[in-house]
Amino acid sequence: MMNRILIWLALTLLAPAAIAIDTGEAFDDPVLQARYEKIISEVRCVTCQNVTIRDSNVFIAADLRREIRRLISEGKSDAEVFDFLVTRYGDFVLYRPRLAGKTLFLWIAPFFLILAGGIAISRVVRHRMTLPIDDDAIEEGPTR
């Protein structure tokens, strides 16, 4: 009985390995592996566009992972790896777009929207502060 439970437990724990997406060989150096994993979780898959290449098992994602692994093992820096991708596929592939002319709008838009929202709220609040406090109006309102 105990054996059977252990076998089931072992199978359950091993199961996720069977659906692993990244079947490439891991780096021996944990530092390089960590860099690799961070990079692939920030790169958009070009055919399945709302997924990172870490989470996609289409072959082009596997190809890109292989190229990134190669670049890292050749001693390239993170910036050089991202450069490699951007020159081929454009800023679009980066989930964290770089601050540059074309992507400037992406970076400043949120601050602009917060500012616009803040101005709108302050205007509404100021307007309401000028209204007389008049609870009677509610009580005397039409009743049904």
Add this chain to the structure above:
Amino acid sequence: MNRYLLPLIAVIIMIPILVMGLRVDPSKLPSQFIGKAVPEFDLPTLKNGFRNFASTDLVGQVALLNIWATWCVGCRAEHEFLMELYRAQTIPIYAINWRDNRGNSIRWLQQFGDPYVVSAFDEDGRVGIDWGVYGAPETFLISAQGTVVYRFTGPLNRSIWEREFVPRIAALTE
């Protein structure tokens, strides 16, 4: 009246932005190589593993570079049209056979006809990445100086050809 003016202006500004957003197809990525020199490669040819086909062979004439594979449904769809271009000797068509099996690819060309001057064999897809390929078929228009002029993603047909390629080729050969 004044209190509606500001929101109205905001809506009027937003409408063209949203309409533009509807017209953009996010699955079509712009090529990063338009106006730039063709990405370098040097690959064995599909039919003869001892001969190579290099990016430098593309220089000297206005040509097409077609990315294809036998697993690609769109490539089968456009093949007949590529054969038409070939028979009419419209433009030399070069190719990269991308992430495919050599035997299958040669058989495909025997069966459906070979519209290509030469097809490079990019087995592991590395040159495809260098060209920013994200799905087959893709067709690049290349100038005589070896710069990428235009890329079309998806299967070619007569009307796309007339609309997207003919005017560009005319401009290049003027």
